Amino acid sequence: MKKVAKVAIIGAGAAGLCALRVFTDSSANSSTSFCVVCYEQGSRVGGTWIYTDQVGQDENGLPVHSSMYENLKTNLPKECMAFPDYPFPELPSFVRHEEVQKYLEDYATHFDVLKYIEFQTIVTLVEPISDDTNQFGTSWKVTTKSVTDSSLENTSVFDAVLICNGHYAVPLFPDIPGLDTFSGEILHSHDYRRPTAFLDKRVLVLGAASSGQDISIEVASVAKQVFLSHNKPLLKSPLPDNLQQRPGIKNINKGRVEFLDGSQEDVDFLLLCTGYHYRYTFLSAACGVEVTENRVTPLYKHLVHTKHPNLAILGICKVVIPFPMFHMQASFCRAVLDGSLILPSEAEINRETEEDYRSRLASGLPHRHAHVLNEDQFSYNDELADMAKVPKLTDHYKQLNQATRNLRQSDLVGYKRLNFVLDKEDDTYKIQNSNFS
Numbered sequence: 401m402k403k404v405a406k407v408a409i410i411g412a413g414a415a416g417l418c419a420l421r422v423f424t425d426s427s428a429n430s431s432t433s434f435c436v437v438c439y440e441q442g443s444r445v446g447g448t449w450i451y452t453d454q455v456g457q458d459e460n461g462l463p464v465h466s467s468m469y470e471n472l473k474t475n476l477p478k479e480c481m482a483f484p485d486y487p488f489p490e491l492p493s494f495v496r497h498e499e500v501q502k503y504l505e506d507y508a509t510h511f512d513v514l515k516y517i518e519f520q521t522i523v524t525l526v527e528p529i530s531d532d533t534n535q536f537g538t539s540w541k542v543t544t545k546s547v548t549d550s551s552l553e554n555t556s557v558f559d560a561v562l563i564c565n566g567h568y569a570v571p572l573f574p575d576i577p578g579l580d581t582f583s584g585e586i587l588h589s590h591d592y593r594r595p596t597a598f599l600d601k602r603v604l605v606l607g608a609a610s611s612g613q614d615i616s617i618e619v620a621s622v623a624k625q626v627f628l629s630h631n632k633p634l635l636k637s638p639l640p641d642n643l644q645q646r647p648g649i650k651n652i653n654k655g656r657v658e659f660l661d662g663s664q665e666d667v668d669f670l671l672l673c674t675g676y677h678y679r680y681t682f683l684s685a686a687c688g689v690e691v692t693e694n695r696v697t698p699l700y701k702h703l704v705h706t707k708h709p710n711l712a713i714l715g716i717c718k719v720v721i722p723f724p725m726f727h728m729q730a731s732f733c734r735a736v737l738d739g740s741l742i743l744p745s746e747a748e749i750n751r752e753t754e755e756d757y758r759s760r761l762a763s764g765l766p767h768r769h770a771h772v773l774n775e776d777q778f779s780y781n782d783e784l785a786d787m788a789k790v791p792k793l794t795d796h797y798k799q800l801n802q803a804t805r806n807l808r809q810s811d812l813v814g815y816k817r818l819n820f821v822l823d824k825e826d827d828t829y830k831i832q833n834s835n836f837s
């Protein structure tokens with residue numbers, strides 16, 4: 401007889417939907433059948449892709465979750481953003497946020513997983529309880545509340561918990577000498593919606609990861625002058641005439657900013673594209689999950705709790721192609737929970753995890769980038785696939801990722817107007833009407 405395992409999934413963004421799809425896939429050859437419940441504090445699926453004009457708190461008094469801005473287009477082509485088992489419809493390669501939200505809704509409908517989601521239900525507490533009947537020795541007590549009536553509280557016990565709560569919702573404000581003296585306005589990219597407030601202003605955008613790059617170009621379309629301040633190698637692409645790159649900030653004195661190279665500028669607006677915190681306030685201390693300077697421990701493969709492999713956090717890895725990675729992570733978790741993947745001993749897991757972390761530091765990554773995978777994402781996905789005994793991702797993902805990176809380097813302002821098409825002759829993507837590949 402098949403074993404039945406009860407699994408709680410926290411969040412119905414891309415990661416939570418993917419976990420639902422993978423755990424309810426009846427075609428998977430498994431000795432366990434999963435009984436899943438997904439708790440979602442919002443009233444729709446899509447997570448950060450649900451654009452809202454609101455900032456601060458939503459109508460239920462919860463912090464606004466989405467970090468989308470009005471005119472956001474994806475920074476990856478839809479051909480490589482897609483889950484491996486569900487392509488995007490016919491659309492240009494770089495799509496608006498509404499198209500991604502619609503894609504996620506369609507994905508949920510196609511795989512018939514909406515019925516497992518309890519909307520407007522927030523998880524407030526997850527606690528371990530020791531349980532000899534659970535193969536991992538621990539079960540999980542999950543407490544939820546209705547977001548419209550907090551007196552409606554419910555507690556259930558699960559064999560496993562998959563945390564898919566998103567990692568772009570709690571803004572990280574940098575520690576800059578003199579920031580508190582700044583006489584202009586400050587906005588974090590989490591609250592950025594459109595450029596109108598920057599009309600004719602001198603704007604400093606701090607941080608040149610994806611959001612900083614995109615937003616500085618959008619703001620430059622209306623601002624008098626934009627300074628993009630960052631410590632990365634200089635962007636090589638042509639940029640708008642009124643956008644200059646500067647190194648990181650040394651200090652701020654009222655309206656004047658001094659940069660690390662000693663240059664100074666007067667600015668009216670500080671736009672912080674400085675990233676986000678990992679935050680798991682609903683995990684009780686007994687769960688043993690810690691976040692120190694943006695490293696989450698103790699996790700094996702940036703994913704499963706080393707002591708309690710029936711507790712996992714999906715989507716922690718950064719500088720990755722998220723949706724296909726979620727598919728691999730969810731497949732790995734399923735294999736762990738149905739017993740088809742026997743994990744190494746805890747000592748071996750700890751050794752491997754530490755070795756991976758040390759090798760990242762040795763390669764020059766700072767501690768706060770402990771979950772940045774970048775090029776390693778492809779071997780990471782392959783390793784998860786091998787261990788879970790599921791098909792690997794096709795090479796298209798890697799090829800498109802590299803091609804997009806090249807495009808950004810040569811034309812950061814215009815690359816989202818281009819389209820990729822699959823050349824069936826050699827099975828690689830090419831830029832339409834261009835020799836670029």
Ligand code: FAD
Pocket residue numbers: 410411412413414415416439440441442446447448449465467468469473474475476481521522523524564565566567568569611682714715721722723
């Ligand atoms: P989310 O989408 O954040 O979903 C988490 C869900 O969990 C939310 O619905 C939230 O309401 C719910 N939740 C949280 N806490 C609780 C709780 N306690 N109880 C119940 N529910 C809870 N990726 C790309 O592939 N291409 C891009 O071009 C791209 N651009 C991006 C641009 C921006 C501005 C941002 C912020 C991200 C971008 N990303 C992009 C990355 C994006 O975050 C991922 O694609 C992906 O959507 C993340 O999915 P997720 O499920 O991990 O998180």
